[in-house]
Amino acid sequence: QVQLVESGGGLVQAGGSLKLSCAASGRTFSIRAMGWFRQAPGKEREFVASISWNDYSTDYADSVKGRFTISRDNAKNLVYLQMDSLKPTDTAVYYCAVRLYYTPHTALGYGFWGQGTQVTVSS
Numbered sequence: 001q002v003q004l005v006e007s008g009g010g011l012v013q014a015g016g017s018l019k020l021s022c023a024a025s026g027r028t029f030s031i032r033a034m035g036w037f038r039q040a041p042g043k044e045r046e047f048v049a050s051i052s053w054n055d056y057s058t059d060y061a062d063s064v065k066g067r068f069t070i071s072r073d074n075a076k077n078l079v080y081l082q083m084d085s086l087k088p089t090d091t092a093v094y095y096c097a098v099r100l101y102y103t104p105h106t107a108l109g110y111g112f113w114g115q116g117t118q119v120t121v122s123s
Contacts (some may be wrong), residue, residue, distance in 0.1 A: 003015045004096050009117030012086055018109045020081040020117060022096030028077050033099035036070060036081045037107055038092035038119075045095070046082040047105040049081060060103060064090075093118050 008020040024031065035050035049070040052060045058070050068083040079096055093116040103109035 002031065002098050004098070004112055004114035006096050006114040007118040008095060009094060009119045011019060011035065011120045011122065014086060014088055014121055014123050016086050016121070017084045018081070018086065018119060020078040020094055020096075020119075024077040024079070024098075031098055032081050033102075034072070034096060035110055036079075036094060036096055037110070038090075039116075040092040043072055043092075045107050046064045047107065048094070048101065051079065059105075073113060083119070086119075086122045088123045091119060091121050114123075 003025045005023045006020060008018060010018060011012050012018055031053055031054045036048040037045050037117055038048050039045040048064055049062050049068055051070045055122055060068060067085045072079045083090065095116045096110045097110035097111055100111045101109045
């Protein structure tokens with residue numbers, strides 16, 4: 001089992017920045033990749049970004065490419081999501097999760113979800 005705890009959400013004006021953190025504990029040696037997802041009210045959970053453990057390769061949803069950056073700190077078992085140039089459409093609960101098997105840009109292959117952190121972007 002892996003336990004994940006997200007933090008760093010909050011209220012920010014459009015154009016501003018936030019940095020989310022995801023702290024992993026438990027069987028972290030089993031992690032091969034992790035991802036960030038978000039879910040707005042009334043919408044399905046959508047892929048935001050992912051990062052692989054072996055080669056640090058990253059992947060982003062088109063909607064955040066060029067604005068968001070995913071990174072990780074192995075020593076601290078942390079994964080970050082730096083969010084710049086935020087838009088009101090980025091408002092959602094943001095979740096991190098462990099990739100269990102590869103499914104491009106969907107939540108189906110992910111597990112051990114955190115509790116989420118709210119990000120609200122005002123116009």
